[in-house]
Amino acid sequence: MTEAVRIGILGGTFDPIHRGHVDTATAARAVLSLDGVIVLPSRVPPHRADPPIASRYHRFAMTSLAVNGIAELAASDIELCAPGPSYTIDTLIRFRDRTGLAASQIFFITGADAFAEIETWHRFPEVLELAHFVVVSRPGFPVDGLHRALPSLAARMRPAGAGAARSDSPLILLLDARTPDVSSTDIRRRLRAGESIAELVAPAVATHIAQHGLYAGASLVTTADHLHGQD
Ligand code: ATP
Ligand code: MG
Numbered sequence: 001m002t003e004a005v006r007i008g009i010l011g012g013t014f015d016p017i018h019r020g021h022v023d024t025a026t027a028a029r030a031v032l033s034l035d036g037v038i039v040l041p042s043r044v045p046p047h048r049a050d051p052p053i054a055s056r057y058h059r060f061a062m063t064s065l066a067v068n069g070i071a072e073l074a075a076s077d078i079e080l081c082a083p084g085p086s087y088t089i090d091t092l093i094r095f096r097d098r099t100g101l102a103a104s105q106i107f108f109i110t111g112a113d114a115f116a117e118i119e120t121w122h123r124f125p126e127v128l129e130l131a132h133f134v135v136v137s138r139p140g141f142p143v144d145g146l147h148r149a150l151p152s153l154a155a156r157m158r159p160a161g162a163g164a165a166r167s168d169s170p171l172i173l174l175l176d177a178r179t180p181d182v183s184s185t186d187i188r189r190r191l192r193a194g195e196s197i198a199e200l201v202a203p204a205v206a207t208h209i210a211q212h213g214l215y216a217g218a219s220l221v222t223t224a225d226h227l228h229g230q231d
Pocket of ligand 1: 012024185
């Protein structure tokens, strides 16, 4: 009998996408033996006071460039085409309806900083029934404090590993990975300050940002400074 397909989803604002995102996706894929990870920019992130700086079209373009040549990752536009805020529960329902996959085959990947806010997410705790959640450490946000921070969810938490996730009931899989200490906020700050971002993003993403003057204000390609629209 063939094993059921297992697909990861990494959602985010990706303003811009950086090495921490790509390493998070590839670490989860490797540890959980996923067939692939869909990298999915949100249209309107619900958990933010400020809207993204780059348009959704630029954020999708950068996401495609960042995963280019990495066979197990793919960029998806399903959030960008959907109306309204990008609530994870709606994304997971859309993804399930499109693919026909069961909750036990879908692995929603988040950093530990984002997951720490899970109790504020739209339709919590129902959202946790629609996929396994894979929570990945990032510098300053270890996964080992999550049992204490979220005691009502502790019984569902397991260390991530290929064996742990062969479960029909949705789990919260904790993955202690060495992801680089990089954030989109810091990248935007560096660009405003004229500092290099060469080590922090894929070369094609750095080129796209420079060509379109995305965060520093000056566009080299004035006629194309919005790819398709304003938002
Ligand atoms: P910002 O500073 O604008 O919030 P960010 O770097 O946190 O940007 P997001 O788009 O907010 O990037 O993150 C998308 C997802 O990726 C979140 O679940 C976040 O926790 C996770 N993530 C981002 N950077 C890392 C990293 N270095 N290691 C692990 N997870 C990360
Ligand atoms: Mg963030």
